[in-house]
Amino acid sequence: MILSLLGEALAAMAANRLRTFLTALGILIGVAAVVLMVAIGQGTQKQVGDSIASMGSNLLIVRSGAPNKGGVHGGSGNMPTLTVMDAQAIGQLARAALVAPTVMGSVQLVYGPNNWNTTATGTSADYLNIRSWQLAAGRGFTESEAMSGVRVALIGQEVANQLFGDDNPLGKSIRVQRTPFTVIGLLDAKGQSMGGQNQDDMIIVPLATAQRQLFGSQFQGTVSMVMIQARSPEDMSPLEKSIRELLRQRHHLGVRADDDFRITNMTEVSETASQVTGMLSILLGAIASISLFVGGIGIMNIMMVSVTERTREIGIRMAIGASRRDILLQFLLESVIITMAGGIAGIAVGIGLALGVTRVFDVWTAVTAMPVLLAFGVSVAVGIFFGLYPARKASLMRPIDALRYQG
Amino acid sequence: MSELLALHDLGKDYDTDAGPVSVLKHLTLGINEGEFVAIMGPSGSGKSTLMNILGCLDVPTSGSYVLDGRDVGVLGDVDLARVRSEVIGFVFQGFNLLPRATLVANVALPLVYQRIGRGIRNARAATMLERVGLKDWLNSLPPRISGGQQQRVAIARALVTEPRLILADEPTGNLDTRTGREIMQLFQRINHDSGMTMVVVTHDHNVASFASRLVYLLDGRIHYDGPVDDFREEGLA
Ligand SMILES: Nc1ncnc2c1ncn2[C@@H]1O[C@H](COP(=O)(O)OP(=O)(O)O)[C@@H](O)[C@H]1O
Ligand SMILES: [Mg+2]
Numbered sequence A: 001m002i003l004s005l006l007g008e009a010l011a012a013m014a015a016n017r018l019r020t021f022l023t024a025l026g027i028l029i030g031v032a033a034v035v036l037m038v039a040i041g042q043g044t045q046k047q048v049g050d051s052i053a054s055m056g057s058n059l060l061i062v063r064s065g066a067p068n069k070g071g072v073h074g075g076s077g078n079m080p081t082l083t084v085m086d087a088q089a090i091g092q093l094a095r096a097a098l099v100a101p102t103v104m105g106s107v108q109l110v111y112g113p114n115n116w117n118t119t120a121t122g123t124s125a126d127y128l129n130i131r132s133w134q135l136a137a138g139r140g141f142t143e144s145e146a147m148s149g150v151r152v153a154l155i156g157q158e159v160a161n162q163l164f165g166d167d168n169p170l171g172k173s174i175r176v177q178r179t180p181f182t183v184i185g186l187l188d189a190k191g192q193s194m195g196g197q198n199q200d201d202m203i204i205v206p207l208a209t210a211q212r213q214l215f216g217s218q219f220q221g222t223v224s225m226v227m228i229q230a231r232s233p234e235d236m237s238p239l240e241k242s243i244r245e246l247l248r249q250r251h252h253l254g255v256r257a258d259d260d261f262r263i264t265n266m267t268e269v270s271e272t273a274s275q276v277t278g279m280l281s282i283l284l285g286a287i288a289s290i291s292l293f294v295g296g297i298g299i300m301n302i303m304m305v306s307v308t309e310r311t312r313e314i315g316i317r318m319a320i321g322a323s324r325r326d327i328l329l330q331f332l333l334e335s336v337i338i339t340m341a342g343g344i345a346g347i348a349v350g351i352g353l354a355l356g357v358t359r360v361f362d363v364w365t366a367v368t369a370m371p372v373l374l375a376f377g378v379s380v381a382v383g384i385f386f387g388l389y390p391a392r393k394a395s396l397m398r399p400i401d402a403l404r405y406q407g
Numbered sequence B: 001m002s003e004l005l006a007l008h009d010l011g012k013d014y015d016t017d018a019g020p021v022s023v024l025k026h027l028t029l030g031i032n033e034g035e036f037v038a039i040m041g042p043s044g045s046g047k048s049t050l051m052n053i054l055g056c057l058d059v060p061t062s063g064s065y066v067l068d069g070r071d072v073g074v075l076g077d078v079d080l081a082r083v084r085s086e087v088i089g090f091v092f093q094g095f096n097l098l099p100r101a102t103l104v105a106n107v108a109l110p111l112v113y114q115r116i117g118r119g120i121r122n123a124r125a126a127t128m129l130e131r132v133g134l135k136d137w138l139n140s141l142p143p144r145i146s147g148g149q150q151q152r153v154a155i156a157r158a159l160v161t162e163p164r165l166i167l168a169d170e171p172t173g174n175l176d177t178r179t180g181r182e183i184m185q186l187f188q189r190i191n192h193d194s195g196m197t198m199v200v201v202t203h204d205h206n207v208a209s210f211a212s213r214l215v216y217l218l219d220g221r222i223h224y225d226g227p228v229d230d231f232r233e234e235g236l237a
Helices: A002-015 A017-053 A084-091 A143-148 A157-164 A207-214 A233-250 A266-305 A307-319 A324-361 A369-395 A399-404 B047-054 B077-086 B103-112 B118-131 B147-159 B177-194
Strands: A059-064 A096-111 A114-123 A135-138 A152-155 A173-176 A179-187 A202-206 A225-230 A261-265 B003-016 B019-032 B036-040 B062-067 B088-091 B165-169 B197-201 B213-218 B221-227
Touching (some): A002 B103, A002 B118, A017 A266, A017 A369, A059 A233, A084 A096, A096 A157, A096 A207, A152 A157, A157 A179, A202 A207, A233 A261, A266 A307, A266 A369, A307 A369, A307 B077, A324 A369, A324 B077, B019 B221, B036 B177, B047 B197, B103 B118, B103 B147, B147 B165, B165 B177, B177 B197
Parallel strands (some): B036 B197, B088 B165
Antiparallel strands (some): A059 A225, A096 A173, A135 A179, A152 A202, A173 A179, B003 B019, B213 B221
């Protein structure tokens, strides 16, 4: 019995192709918009969160130079004020677990006929631990190697590709600024940093080697930044305070003098960032909800326009033997099929657009079940309500009144 | 002959802006199985109102209507729908076909509500369309065929369930005289062949002459009820 009514529902949909299409389209657009917008919002959220997390957990970063004040950069910004000794002193603090003083600079690499410009990071053995960065092959350098100036290098995936192609880079000798280094490790792929740099396009060398043999700095023993991992999330704020006191004391800064260094608490950065991206998600979702709403109004209009025609149709059906239940069931089937089809197509189109956006505009997208189901549920409910409402009204009329209905 | 339907002291009021208007007044009428009854009367005399009540499309305000042994006045929605589905075939002046459904689909529609499978439905609809002379138009749409043909489709739709009672409210009203005659001949043949009870409203005496019995309504009351041939319209309407 439900099968014959299903047949009637399908026949009615086929007989009114334009109405069927417009209804499904209204739902499709609403659902697709929500899926796409929320995917963009959540993708951005995830991208920012991931790149912050990829820097390491419980991370404090100390840089040379005064903090920004009133938009004016501190005067000593270009003069390195942090030293390896500072880093070692920080390492003595109880709440500090790992410390990695780093220097960075551009270098040219040569291997055989290939050469490649990249960034070299000179740092301590703890650097990889702080950043939870694994090696794809080979080994890292030890703390004594880091301080002794031995010429070994860890290379990123991009560098390995450029210099070695498919060959095994381990044990090979490459020239860094004309100085021969032995490749002892290959870094795992890490992807983009928050600033949009490719973190796989770099090499890591011992701190002392970088200072003495690559960047022959006029400020011996200085570093551009120190990364510190606190023992636990609770240690972050107290550690930040202790580091500030320690460095002010070591740099002999008077009570009135500004800091000549900047401390960034990455946990705070990540919280702020997730707040901002969360807002973005909500905003995009709200914009998409408007299109869902507009789609709903469109559906309502289409259904209302066809009420006269359909009321007569219902009158005819009742006159030749349909009961109220038959009518309602047929219209329910019709509405469910149309809105479901529109909703499923909307999800597919939304996901397709999200993938397209990721491909074409390099914007991250993430599709999660919740907003998809919510948009689907809302639009299907709207479609079914407005599909069933006129039918319910007509089925409550006497057949003769439905037959005579003039809108 | 057994009685198929009986009206007793039946009344119908319509609520209008000027208060309730009594359209049918104290109607008592019985129709036997196999009869061919014509209902006549001037415009506004209550013919359509009576037919709609007979067809269970509307309900009386007072009195009783017994159809096929059942008091229709006490039936609920589902039972009324079943009566319309199984006992009655209705033919309207304006055809009332579904414009976007093929002729077969239109004729098969009453069988949908009898829970009859699609294959049997379409076969019976096709047979019925053939009987009313439309076997070449099975998959056409109603707007593509003439008024006379549309009324034949409507008749096929009324017949397809093999009902006990065919009700036709001015079935020839929208047709020219010749086509009207053909439709009435069709009704007469069906009545003759299958013994199906026919009640046909018309205001054309020539059309009424196809029936055997005539009921003449005047202002909501039965003015004449007897053989068609004995009725003289002079001085009326
Ligand atoms: N739905 C209605 N509401 C109010 N008055 C109606 C309605 N239907 C019919 N009438 C009135 O009832 C009377 C009888 O109508 P009807 O049964 O259609 O007459 P007939 O078919 O004999 O021409 C007319 O005066 C008509 O105006
Ligand atoms: Mg009438």
